[in-house]
Amino acid sequence: MRNFIKHDLCRLCQSRNLELIMNIGSTPVGDDFIPENRLDKIQQEYPLELYFCQDCCLLQVPGVINQELVYGEYLYETSSSLGLKAHFKHYADKVLRCVNPPKDSLVIDIGSNDGTLLKYFQGKGMRVLGIEPSLEIAKRVTASGVETLPNFFNKALAREIKKSHGSATVVTANNVFANVDDLNDFIDGIKEVLTLDSVFIFETGYMIDLVQNMVFDNIYHEHLCYFSIKPLVKFFGNHGLELIDVERVATKGGSIRCTVQLEGASRSVSPSVAELMTLETELGFDSLTPLKIFVNKIGSLRDQLKRVLSALKAQGKTIAGYGASVGVTTLLYYFDLKDCLSFLVDDNPTRHHLYSPGHHLQVFPSQIIYERKPDYVLILAWRYAHPIMKKHLNYLKQGGCFLKFLPTVEVISSMSQERRTPLSLAGDRKVFS
Secondary structure, eight states, X not given: OOSEEEOSSOTTTOOSOEEEEEEEEEEOOTTOOBOGGGTTSOOOOEEEEEEEETTTOOEEOOEEEOHHXXXXXXXXXXXXXXXXXXXXXXXXXXXXXXXXOOTTOEEEEETOTTSHHHHHHHHTTOEEEEEOSXXXXXXXXXXXXXXXXXXXXOHHHHHHHHHHHOOOSEEEEESOGGGOSOHHHHHHHHHHHOOTTOEEEEEEEBHHHHHHTTOGGGOSTTOOEEBXXXXXXXXXXXXXXXXXXXXXXXXXXXXXXXXXXXXXXXXXXXXXXXXXXXXXXXXXXXSSHHHHHXXXXXXXXXXXXXXXXXXXXXXXXXXXXXXXXXXXXXXHHHXXXXXXXXXXXXXXXXXXXXXXXXXXOBEEEGGGHHHHOOSEEEESSGGGHHHHHHHTHHHHHTTOEEEXXXXXXXXXXXXXXXXXXXXXXXXXXXXXX
16 A cells, blocks of 8 residues: 555445545644654655545545554553543443353454453453554553454454454454444454354444534544444445444543444344434534534634734743644644644653654653743643643642633633632633634
8 A cells, every 4th residue: 555545435335425524734644753863854744634425424534544654653552541441441341241241252352452441351251352453562462461463453354363263252443443444344354253142342433522522633544434323324234234222422522332233133223323313413414514613613713722822922921732642733733833832741651752743842741841831831632621730730829821722712820819710720710712
């Protein structure tokens, strides 16, 4: 595969009836934070565009970067995301209650990353197998006792797994299904390892939540699809599978947990499937209208934030950014924040002392805000604004200010007299409109 290709057909239904919704511009691989010795090498940038299929209603990124470039030296680890370990513990418990697999049944997790989910299944007496394309992560997790294959999942690999490990009772794929370019080959692989008693369970971002919660920083090259229920029901049906249950969950700014079985298997279809399809129609998500409103809101927010940051820079204020994730790359590029920020901070040690993709803003541990004392810290990891500010109350007390930008641009700063803010902190809260 070349380093970049752009499809002109819908990834699910092969229609050419695709409408451009949002053009982020060109960005590097969003998670390619680099060490100092790579600063003299230009990072290739690739078009990042969001399209809507007007035939099947799939929201998608047709431009695909060579997956080896995206995942070969992948940095993200599940356990580094706030709340995900607890989330996956509850996930495993619920799956075991609902599916009730016999002891020693095989559980396969596709895109298993650091094995967080599989370790919970393993602790309950299940045989487990991870599929993780990042070679170094796969080696490390296998050494820790969770067998992990350093591969991309497809039908050919599924056949090998079936020969060596047998069929699976449970197959999971969390925050992975949306990252797959060839979904037909992927789902044929799922069918290969299922039986009539098996289920395929996956979590993925939900298009309604992306729009309603303004989670635009979930748009990056890894995420090729933003699903709703209507196109999924048709897609699975075309492959001899059926979507039998959907649960909305809060992770990643709003997701759905879907359960799929072989067509004709014994489990009945939950009312949740039809209910969400009805909701999507009622909210207009079978049309372009809510998507265009979403893009206009993001554009207005971008302009608003740029005005505030430009005014602060004109006053000689220093501004740091809090967050160094793949989604932050989208935010920095689409909002054009390179010249507004002096540096980034993050609580994930794998990011420390690296430089952000393309813009090359250096990343430090968050404690450096007490040493460098920036006048303002813009919370780029905006979904975690509450715990970030709670963790750094001393920064406020020492005269620093936090900047939030969703749903509106807000400055939160300390004051000598106590006043309640949305965080129950002592502070002054200014809202810009």
